[in-house]
Amino acid sequence: xxxxxxxxxxxxxxxxxxxxxxxxxxxxxxxxxxxxxxxxxxxxxxxxxxxxxxxxxxxxxxxxxxxxxxxxxxxxxxxxxxxxxxxxxxxxxxxxxxxxxxxxxxxxxxxxxxxxxxxxxxxxxxxxxxxxxxxxxxxxxxxxxxxxxxxxxxxxxxxxxxxxxxxxxxxxxxxxxxxxxxxxxxxxxxxxxxxxxxxxxxxxxxxxxxxxxxxxxxxxxxxxxxxxxxxxxxxxxxxxxxxxxxxxxxxxxxxxxxxxxxxx
Amino acid sequence: xxxxxxxxxxxxxxxxxxxxxxxxxxxxxxxxxxxxxxxxxxxxxxxxxxxxxxxxxxxxxxxxxxxxxxxxxxxxxxxxxxxxxxxxxxxxxxxxxxxxxxxxxxxxxxxxxxxxxxxxxxxxxxxxxxxxxxxxxxxxxxxxxxxxxxxxxxxxxxxxxxxxxxxxxxxxxxxxxxxxxxxxxxxxxxxxxxxxxxxxxxxxxxxxxxxxxxxxxxxxxxxxxxxxxxxxxxxxxxxxxxxxxxxxxxxxxxxxxxxxxxxx
Numbered sequence: 086x087x088x089x090x091x092x093x094x095x096x097x098x099x100x101x102x103x104x105x106x107x108x109x110x111x112x113x114x115x116x117x118x119x120x121x122x123x124x125x126x127x128x129x130x131x132x133x134x135x136x137x138x139x140x141x142x143x144x145x146x147x148x149x150x151x152x153x154x155x156x157x158x159x160x161x162x163x164x165x166x167x168x169x170x171x172x173x174x175x176x177x178x179x180x181x182x183x184x185x186x187x188x189x190x191x192x193x194x195x196x197x198x199x200x201x202x203x204x205x206x207x208x209x210x211x212x213x214x215x216x217x218x219x220x221x222x223x224x225x226x227x228x229x230x231x232x233x234x235x236x237x238x239x240x241x242x243x244x245x246x247x248x249x250x251x252x253x254x255x256x257x258x259x260x261x262x263x264x265x266x267x268x269x270x271x272x273x274x275x276x277x278x279x280x281x282x283x284x285x286x287x288x289x290x291x292x293x294x295x296x297x298x299x300x301x302x303x304x305x306x307x308x309x310x311x312x313x314x315x316x317x318x319x320x321x322x323x324x325x326x327x328x329x330x331x332x333x334x335x336x337x338x339x340x341x342x343x344x345x346x347x348x349x
Numbered sequence: 350x351x352x353x354x355x356x357x358x359x360x361x362x363x364x365x366x367x368x369x370x371x372x373x374x375x376x377x378x379x380x381x382x383x384x385x386x387x388x389x390x391x392x393x394x395x396x397x398x399x400x401x402x403x404x405x406x407x408x409x410x411x412x413x414x415x416x417x418x419x420x421x422x423x424x425x426x427x428x429x430x431x432x433x434x435x436x437x438x439x440x441x442x443x444x445x446x447x448x449x450x451x452x453x454x455x456x457x458x459x460x461x462x463x464x465x466x467x468x469x470x471x472x473x474x475x476x477x478x479x480x481x482x483x484x485x486x487x488x489x490x491x492x493x494x495x496x497x498x499x500x501x502x503x504x505x506x507x508x509x510x511x512x513x514x515x516x517x518x519x520x521x522x523x524x525x526x527x528x529x530x531x532x533x534x535x536x537x538x539x540x541x542x543x544x545x546x547x548x549x550x551x552x553x554x555x556x557x558x559x560x561x562x563x564x565x566x567x568x569x570x571x572x573x574x575x576x577x578x579x580x581x582x583x584x585x586x587x588x589x590x591x592x593x594x595x596x597x598x599x600x601x602x603x604x605x606x607x608x609x610x611x612x613x
Contacts, residue, residue, distance in 0.1 A: 140582070141554035141603045143407030145434050145450045147427040162438075162445050163411040167605070167613070168553065170409050170448060172436075174426075181426050184434060184450050186409045188554055188603075195579035199544050201511050202575075247465050280463055289432065290405035290452055292556040294584060294603050296576055311466075311588070312560055312596045315459035318404070320558060320599055322586075324575070332576045335584055337601045339405045339452075339558050341431070349431070 086110065086226060088257035089265055093125045095132075101159050103129045109152035112223045116149050119288045120271030121224070122175060124264045126157055126185050130173040133159035136189035138263050140168060143292040144185040150177040162186075194298045197331065204326040205307045207250040208233045228272055229254040239278035247280055247310040249273045252303045260301040261327070267293050269304055270323040270336035276310040277319050277342050284343020286319075291338035302328030317345020350374065350490060352521035353529055357389045359396075365423050367393045373416035376487045380413045383552045384535030385488070386439060388528045390421055390449050394435040397423035400453035402527050404432060407556040408449040414441040426450075458562045461595065468590040469571045471514040472497045492536055493518040503542035511544055511574040513537045516567045524565040525591070531557050533568055534587040534600035540574040541583050541606050548607020550583075555602035566592030581609020 092108035111121040123144045131139060156176045163170040168190035175183040207213075213231035231252045238245040253269050255261065261269060270293055275286040305326045313319040318341060325334040356372035375385040387408045395403060420440045427434040432454035439447040471477075477495035495516045502509040517533050519525065525533060534557055539550040569590045577583040582605060589598040 141409065143409070143450065143554065143556055145405065145407070145452050147429070147434050162448050165411070170411050172448060184426050184436060186407065186448050186450065186554075188409050192578065192582065193580045197576045197578050198581075199511070199577040200575065201573065247463070290407065290450075290556065290558075292407055292554065292601065294554075294601075296578060296582070296584070309465065311464065311599065312461045313463040314456065314461050314560060316457045317462075318456065318560070320560070322601075335575065335601070337556065337558075337586075337599070 089227070089255065089259065092121070093128055095129055095157070101133065103157040104154060105157060106154055107150060107152045110222060111227060112152060114223065117152055118224050118268065118271070119146060119291065120268040122183060123185065123291065124267040126173045126175050126183055127187055127267060128264055129157040130159050130171040130185070130187035131189055133161050134169040134171040134187065134189040136169050137191045138189060139187055139295055140190050140192065141188045141292065141294050142185060142267065143290070144183050145290050146183055146288050148180065148182050150175070150182040192295065192298065197297065200332060204305060204330045205250060207252070207305050207307065210252040210303055213252055227256055228268065229256055230272060236279070244281050245279035247276045249276050249279070249308045251306055253306055254303045261299045261304050263295045266295065266299060266325060266334040269306060269325050270334055273306050273308050275340065276308050276321050277313055280313060282342040282344040284347055286340050286343045288338050288340045291336055293334065293336045295334055297331050297333045299327040299333040300329045304333070313342065317342040353491070353519065353523065356385070357392055359393055359421070365397065367421040368418060369421060370418055371414060371416045374486060375491060376416060378487065381416055382488050382532065382535070383410060383555065384532040386447060387449065387555065388531040390437045390439050390447055391451055391531060392528055393421040394423050394437040394451035395453055397425050398433040398435040398451065398453040400433050401455045402453060403451055403559055404454050404456065405452045405556065405558050406449060406531065407554070408447050409554050410447055410552050412444065412446050414439070414446040456559065456562065461561065464596060468569060468594045469514065471516070471569050471571065474516045474567055477516055491520055492532065493520055494536060500543070508545050509543035511540045513540050513543070513572045515570055517570055518567045525563045525568050527559045527562070530559065530563065530589060530598040533570060533589050534598055537570050537572050539604065540572050540585050541577055544577060546606040546608040548611055550604045550607045552602050552604045555600055557598065557600045559598055561595050561597045563591040563597040564593045568597070577606065581606040
């Protein structure tokens with residue numbers, strides 16, 4: 086079992102080009118996990134930008150690479166006082182797999198000036214079942230995912246309201262940080278499973294915002310969908326709260342339903 | 350008064366490079382409007398991608414250009430069956446002002462399979478005051494913006510709940526399309542004005558999703574903020590509904606409060 090730090094090790098090949106190995110354990114089935122790859126690419130971009138925190142990362146997923154060696158191509162496009170911006174590409178066998186831009190800077194650890202609402206209701210972690218399977222060699226060995234029973238209608242063959250809630254912990258014993266939160270925003274099951282859709286729902290675009298530095302402990306995740314189009318496109322908005330209940334990360338993704346994909 | 354089509358005219362200089370002139374009328378004060386510039390850049394990227402609709406456009410705003418000539422640098426990074434992806438930069442005087450990625454394809458005009466909720470309540474357009482000023486030579490000459498009185502507490506020196514609602518129409522007589530909807534998602538006053546913040550709130554990152562093709566007629570816009578950080582960062586989520594009440598566009602942006610910016 087390789088930790089997140091081990092699975093995101095980088096070697097600088099030359100200026101603006103790092104090599105890394107996509108870890109087969111940080112995968113869903115045979116596909117390296119999108120949030121994991123995005124975190125790896127962001128790590129390289131932060132080095133190039135020479136800033137601490139990824140304030141906003143937008144990633145367009147072009148094709149799914151295999152586990153194994155990739156190159157991370159980064160370019161600092163702007164160096165500013167408040168933030169710097171880097172362009173980043175994950176490349177395998179000469180093909181771009183992820184096209185990303187990272188706006189990076191430094192954020193404070195102070196409480197938010199204002200929040201619209203409290204964290205959505207999620208059952209206490211002890212009342213949320215553990216979804217690890219002993220035989221699973223993939224991502225669920227690295228993240229202890231506990232879903233609120235409210236969100237598991239699809240496991241019972243039922244439908245719900247397009248919202249998913251749960252808790253997450255890293256099994257390597259580390260606490261979440263601005264990079265592992267990128268994994269967290271893309272970790273809950275697709276909201277459209279509760280709407281009767283199924284299969285692998287590829288993320289086409291995902292934008293992550295780091296909103297605060299997370300406190301130690303598990304994080305609570307909440308995702309919702311606004312609309313599923315006739316041709317299978319759906320959005321999925323995620324909010325992640327730390328153990329103090331503070332909003333620490335947000336994301337919105339555009340994805341394609343596995344059911345629609347199968348019918349094309 | 351130049352129409353949107355005139356204000357987004359493009360000339361191809363060479364493969365992957367278009368020139369255009371940022372129109373001083375499509376501005377807020379002296380700053381060309383972010384959504385207008387993003388729409389212009391997306392127009393160039395769609396040509397390069399050879400696809401019809403911008404499914405997801407993520408734009409990182411690095412610096413604010415002046416009105417006048419710019420170059421639009423585009424590169425098709427992937428050509429696919431379901432979608433193609435292009436990288437795009439808006440450059441002025443050799444400096445990148447906007448770094449964007451456009452995932453493009455074709456979407457159907459059919460009703461959504463599923464929607465989470467109805468359009469948020471917005472007063473009928475006739476009960477929303479007109480905010481055009483006869484002397485305004487900028488953007489409000491091109492978009493007839495009518496704010497729900499619910500959302501204008503800040504105009505009365507009061508505070509509200511970080512939500513803004515209103516109606517929009519293009520004054521050049523055209524209906525909204527996938528490009529002008531990019532202007533629409535960035536058109537309502539900043540939500541943080543209702544929280545007592547003020548001044549120019551620069552957008553740092555904005556991701557737009559086209560969710561459906563809009564029907565003719567005015568569109569209804571709804572924006573909300575989840576959190577304003579201690580150092581002035583806030584998110585702003587927009588949803589735009591067409592005259593049938595269908596969700597046609599969504600966006601989320603990360604922006605910096607003008608009040609925080611002034612104090613740095």
